[in-house]
Amino acid sequence: MSVCTLLMFCVLPALVGGRASIDSEGTAFARQPGAVMARVGDPVVLNCRILRLGDRVVSWVRSRDLQILTHAGAVFTADARVTVTEAPWETDDGLDPEEWGGVVHLLRIDKVRLSDAGRYECQVNTEPKLSAFFNLTVIEDALPTVSVRMLGATAAAVEGGAVRLTCEARYDGAAAAVDALPALRVSWDRDGEVLDPQGSRGGVSLDTERWPGRTVSRLTLARVSSGDAGRYTCRVADVTASRDVRVTPMQPEYSDIDEELLESMQRDQAAARTGAAARSMPPAALLSALTALAAVFLT
Structure with missing residues (x-):
């Protein structure tokens, strides 16, 4: 082209x-x-x-x-x-x-x-x-070229959360005529399928900022699910940039604590309650309880 x-x-x-x-x-x-x-x-x-x-x-x-x-x-x-x-x-x-x-x-x-x-x-x-x-x-100058790149770190999201991708498109080598250049139009797709903010998925939004010779487009996906994982591409005509999005399943609460640890924690809490009850007894009552307990063991 x-x-x-x-x-x-x-x-x-x-x-x-x-x-x-x-x-x-x-x-x-x-x-x-x-x-x-x-x-x-x-x-x-x-x-x-x-x-x-x-x-x-x-x-x-x-x-x-x-x-x-x-x-x-x-x-x-x-x-x-x-x-x-x-x-x-x-x-x-x-x-x-x-x-x-x-x-x-x-x-x-x-x-x-x-x-x-x-x-x-x-x-x-x-x-x-x-x-x-x-x-x-x-x-009069040479016609500018168009470059497209993704901004920011690798994209990752947790199920139910949100993920944002940022794409920059710009004219290179066009300083003298940048004000005369037409605005750059950025479109997005996932694995080759066009992303439509008005589509059935919902929760897709696009935010675009434009300057002379430069456009920044931000794609935001809300309520991410495993089906949203894939390669996302922003493009201006046939110039593209891509980024892979990974989606991590949501972990249930306490899933990283095993049952043995939970039982140990419960025993420690019970022992603490027993010790606190003993420390709260009056001296006479505590002596009487100990005498009764000794009598049980001696009979």
């Missing part, structure tokens, strides 16, 4: 009108990233994914000057660096491509310049018009 593609998947998805922008006849923009970064001189591609396009027409417009770049597959600018293509697109969420009519319109700009930065609009000629927006950032 190229660095430019990686940066597209690092950002929070930009949705038009919620999950998708849908008109009365069902045309919709699919879930897709809305921020793209490229380096001066490199090519950049903006991908506009559309469901149920039918016979409708797609246009690309540069928002800065409202320049129509392409319309219905034809290029409307004299800039030879700009091209457009259309291709079938199978959704990544299990939708039937024939039923949903998924297509992707790709706007490509070769040898990108600093002046190409800005907002681009993918339009569909429905009534009313549908639009999806893409923000292109162009930098």
Whole structure:
């Protein structure tokens, strides 16, 4: 995966009108990233994914000057660096491509310049018009790389308790352009299965802090059971870091004290009570008791 593609998947998805922008006849923009970064001189591609396009027409417009770049597959600018293509697109969420009519319109700009930065609009000629927006950032430095690592010590928990995992994601080599970089999106899974705070397990919470060029995500599991043990992975696109979580069974109270020790403790307590009772007797009563006891042994 190229660095430019990686940066597209690092950002929070930009949705038009919620999950998708849908008109009365069902045309919709699919879930897709809305921020793209490229380096001066490199090519950049903006991908506009559309469901149920039918016979409708797609246009690309540069928002800065409202320049129509392409319309219905034809290029409307004299800039030879700009091209457009259309291709079938199978959704990544299990939708039937024939039923949903998924297509992707790709706007490509070769040898990108600093002046190409800005907002681009993918339009569909429905009534009313549908639009999806893409923000292109162009930098002169080398594109940054993304690194991900787990913070803190080895994770271990006792059944019924809680465990917290902390993951840091950051851009490396991007000091000059860190403020222009899109925010990093961290996701979590356990043994390959995505963790959902709204899932049936319950007791799963995510806390995220963001700074320019850096994100820290904390995953907390409450009421841990043996089924929560496994390898936990945090990821940004295809960059990952993992940590194994061990769960220790809860020990019953006094389970580490054997029965013989308990019996010994009980005998010592009984002897202590007997001695205390004897010490509390008046002298005359104690002498009488001893005389009676001696008489028993002498008869």
